[in-house]
Amino acid sequence: MFNTLPKTAHEFMDWDWPQIEPYLNDLLNRELTAENVADWLVDWSILDRLFSETYARLSIATTLDTTDKAAVEKFHHFLQHVIEPASAANNNLKQKLLASGLNPVGFEIPLRNMRQEAEIFREENIPLATEERKLADEYNRIVGAQTVQWEGEEKTLTQLKPIFQNGNRPTREKAWRLINERRLQDREALNALWVKLLDLRVQMAKNAGFDNFRDLRWKQFMRFDYTPQDCKDFHAAIEEIVVPAATRIYERQRQMLGVDKLRPWDVDRDDVYPPSRPALTPFETVEELVSKAENIFRKVDPELGDYFGMMRRENLLDLDNRKGKAPGGYQSGLAMVKRPFIFMNAVGIHDDVNTLLHEGGHAFHLLEAVKLPYSQQWEYGSEIAEVASMSMELLGAPYLTAKEGGYYSDSDAAHARIHHLEHILLFWPFMAVVDAFQHWVYENADAARNPANCDAKWGELWSRFIPGVDWNDFDAARMTGWHRKLHIFQIPFYYVDYGLAQVGALQVWRNSLQDQVQAVKQYRYALSLGGTRTLPELYAAAGAKLAFDAGTMQELVDLIEGTIDELHAAI
Numbered sequence: 001m002f003n004t005l006p007k008t009a010h011e012f013m014d015w016d017w018p019q020i021e022p023y024l025n026d027l028l029n030r031e032l033t034a035e036n037v038a039d040w041l042v043d044w045s046i047l048d049r050l051f052s053e054t055y056a057r058l059s060i061a062t063t064l065d066t067t068d069k070a071a072v073e074k075f076h077h078f079l080q081h082v083i084e085p086a087s088a089a090n091n092n093l094k095q096k097l098l099a100s101g102l103n104p105v106g107f108e109i110p111l112r113n114m115r116q117e118a119e120i121f122r123e124e125n126i127p128l129a130t131e132e133r134k135l136a137d138e139y140n141r142i143v144g145a146q147t148v149q150w151e152g153e154e155k156t157l158t159q160l161k162p163i164f165q166n167g168n169r170p171t172r173e174k175a176w177r178l179i180n181e182r183r184l185q186d187r188e189a190l191n192a193l194w195v196k197l198l199d200l201r202v203q204m205a206k207n208a209g210f211d212n213f214r215d216l217r218w219k220q221f222m223r224f225d226y227t228p229q230d231c232k233d234f235h236a237a238i239e240e241i242v243v244p245a246a247t248r249i250y251e252r253q254r255q256m257l258g259v260d261k262l263r264p265w266d267v268d269r270d271d272v273y274p275p276s277r278p279a280l281t282p283f284e285t286v287e288e289l290v291s292k293a294e295n296i297f298r299k300v301d302p303e304l305g306d307y308f309g310m311m312r313r314e315n316l317l318d319l320d321n322r323k324g325k326a327p328g329g330y331q332s333g334l335a336m337v338k339r340p341f342i343f344m345n346a347v348g349i350h351d352d353v354n355t356l357l358h359e360g361g362h363a364f365h366l367l368e369a370v371k372l373p374y375s376q377q378w379e380y381g382s383e384i385a386e387v388a389s390m391s392m393e394l395l396g397a398p399y400l401t402a403k404e405g406g407y408y409s410d411s412d413a414a415h416a417r418i419h420h421l422e423h424i425l426l427f428w429p430f431m432a433v434v435d436a437f438q439h440w441v442y443e444n445a446d447a448a449r450n451p452a453n454c455d456a457k458w459g460e461l462w463s464r465f466i467p468g469v470d471w472n473d474f475d476a477a478r479m480t481g482w483h484r485k486l487h488i489f490q491i492p493f494y495y496v497d498y499g500l501a502q503v504g505a506l507q508v509w510r511n512s513l514q515d516q517v518q519a520v521k522q523y524r525y526a527l528s529l530g531g532t533r534t535l536p537e538l539y540a541a542a543g544a545k546l547a548f549d550a551g552t553m554q555e556l557v558d559l560i561e562g563t564i565d566e567l568h569a570a571i
């Protein structure tokens with residue numbers, strides 16, 4: 001009967017639950033044997049891919065235009081009337097497979113994950129999860145509506161980003177103060193949204209039998225291979241090894257600007273990263289951004305270049321910044337057509353180049369893993385997903401020069417690479433703040449219901465991990481920094497993943513300095529395994545080690561600082 005299912009997500013979008021349910025019942029009622037389990041998994045995968053791509057397309061539509069109420073309604077309708085019942089039915093299918101005692105080939109890790117998922121599944125949490133996603137959209141709506149008047153024009157805060165690349169300090173200060181005032185206008189609204197989210201999460205944890213939302217989240221994220229204590233060890237290693245290196249970067253930046261103290265308007269994204277100096281202008285048009293990115297991917301690996309060329313031809317890129325578009329960048333998988341889609345907000349700065357290399361890495365991961373037969377095998381964790389993307393930023397970096405087909409003169413490319421490597425060093429302490437904050441929040445959920453306590457905790461962590469920038473006179477802005485980190489509102493605990501992934505990506509890059517062809521081969525092999533191996537095994541396949549210790553951090557910090565010195569000599 002599965003050949004009567006729609007062939008595309010576009011058709012499936014118009015299907016209602018009563019049309020879909022018989023297919024799930026068919027799967028549920030089939031008797032499972034060692035002989036038919038592979039066919040059963042193939043049929044289930046077809047349905048799973050239809051749900052997944054429809055979800056992706058409806059979700060993408062809400063981010064392309066956050067003012068499109070019809071798109072939001074359509075998405076919410078689908079969540080409530082299809083995803084909710086489907087999620088319960090899917091769970092029954094997983095139970096059935098687990099109960100059968102069968103072990104299909106290549107399915108060990110998906111089975112391990114299913115066992116865990118079944119363990120934490122609670123019917124009463126399904127509507128709460130839908131509620132949580134709606135509150136997450138509310139966060140996008142609040143932040144997406146933040147605009148300021150700048151030189152007589154209404155501008156999104158993203159559109160003001162290029163000003164922070166500007167050498168003119170008074171202009172930066174003026175823009176920063178304006179942005180800060182605008183953001184603080186939403187302080188109460190975000191505090192109110194926060195309390196709702198926190199209560200909802202605590203309730204979901206309780207429903208699943210946990211005292212602490214973190215314990216639930218750990219299991220939801222399938223973190224089998226590291227513990228909260230490993231994360232705290234990682235924070236300690238960062239404080240010991242990385243914070244001093246980060247402080248050296250801020251000090252160089254201060255000297256370069258010739259100022260007494262580095263102020264918040266001297267740094268840029270997330271209030272952490274000094275902008276590249278000289279200000280880099282890598283491209284004029286999105287077409288230029290895209291065509292040069294393709295050249296770079298091709299230099300890393302000709303087949304990866306072909307992948308990206310296909311994405312261009314098939315319109316799988318939406319890259320320009322427009323008012324009303326949701327903030328940030330992401331890659332989303334379209335499971336039915338087996339294609340990735342990339343979303344971002346390009347305004348003509350170096351960050352955009354990096355974001356595209358990054359999302360390109362995610363896209364390649366999907367294209368490699370999608371070759372596995374069952375959709376459950378494609379489900380890999382965020383850590384290895386970010387190894388895929390962050391490695392691509394580093395592997396692409398040597399080809400940023402115009403003579404390699406990239407964007408820059410040799411000296412601008414050296415500046416861009418120094419900036420990128422500095423960015424990596426400055427990221428880890430920031431990540432430690434975001435992660436340690438969330439450990440505190442969910443270990444102290446009662447206290448965290450009072451946003452003033454969250455402000456105090458964020459402020460304390462900020463002083464500990466990011467001592468290099470002077471926020472004097474701007475306490476309200478400094479302490480509400482957690483309002484500006486969408487992960488805290490939308491994807492709790494999804495952040496240390498980036499820090500651990502960077503540890504993996506830097507090792508892939510380290511290997512490529514010895515032998516690029518071999519390093520990229522290992523990298524692609526790791527991606528092609530999808531979610532069929534444990535995390536340490538996936539790292540090992542990529543030629544890296546999953547680690548949290550000061551020794552590893554020291555090796556990587558030395559490599560970064562050494563390369564920065566070499567690049568300085570080349571300018």
Ligand SMILES: [Zn+2]
Nearest residue numbers: 358362386389
């Ligand atoms: Zn990413």
